Amino acid sequence: MNAAIQLEERFGARLLESVEFRSELTYVVASSDWVEVLRFCKEAPGLAFDQLDCLLGDHLPERTAAPFEVVAHLVSHVYGHRLRVKTSLTEGQSLPTVTGLWPSAGFDEREAWEMFGIVFDGHPDLRRLLTVEDFEGYPLRKDFPLQGTVGGRIRTDLRGKI
């Protein structure tokens, strides 16, 4: 794939790992390279990933060193190719936002922050998206209780606001 050649030429060993599964390519990068790699993916003429398909968080507690992961799925409408870019994070580590590249990352990063507690530095509006505003805990972390109404409650102070 042309995009893969260009990426490997540009970043070389900074692409920590590459996986190809059913002709879909995934690169793992360091969190410090996150924005730079994604910016190159979007702006390099031979790559032209003009759409951020989705951006999501993940919690893998068996990886004790860096249990969190952020995955960006990219689509290019120019060339019709796709790419995944992943990065690993430790507990409490933040990641720079990519809302400057794709404004649609705003909702995805809000959700990843809400569900996993991954803070995105520079996000213009990091509010809760799906749970109540005063929700406690990060519900998609593996240590969050599966059962029971925990963390949130029905808001009592919305009279006149909704």
Add this chain to the structure above:
Amino acid sequence: MTGPSEPSHKIPSDALGLGLVRDILRRTTDEEEARKALDPDVLGSAVRLPGGFAMPVQIERVLGFGRSFSFWPLLFGLACCAIEMMALGGSRFDMSRFGMEAMRASPRQADGMIVAGWCSINMAPRVVRLYEQIPDPKWVLAMGSCAISGNIWDTYNIVQGIDSLLPVDVYVPGCPPRPEALWQGLEMLRGRIKQSKHAYDGLRRIPAREALGEGGVTS
């Protein structure tokens, strides 16, 4: 649960509609017979008029009779049950046969709501708001296991049964219920409308007002 059910503490059903009253008035000229045939709780005693007897009817019964043929639910679906509700509204099952085709998009024009699907904790204040905007008298039908009890979603974000917030008239179980089941539930609801029975009858507090911490309001 095997079929739609009404809350057990409600007043026993009485199937008397206005049509029956009219039939009896036409058929009988005997005051005793008329008294026997009619439920004294529902109707006053027969009044002798030239040419027969007239039966005073509670105005609520007349209104309920009329309302039962034009129940307009709120156009409002929370989850997958709403698909079955749409199927009932469509041409195959055709709610409009029963005067329910006009699903109002504004709660102020609706007669009740079909809570179709799970209600998330974030959504709950909005659902209560919609319920409160429906003018009295109003009826609520809880459609599907999630609206009844939360179903398998005993999780952080789902209300465990909408009856913890709203007084529910009819429960229709199923995941999701077939349109026929919802239809049967709506027929039960029509029975209640005809009798002017509401789930909030006899409740000292509306559950939502209590849950939302606003104190009870006697109803």
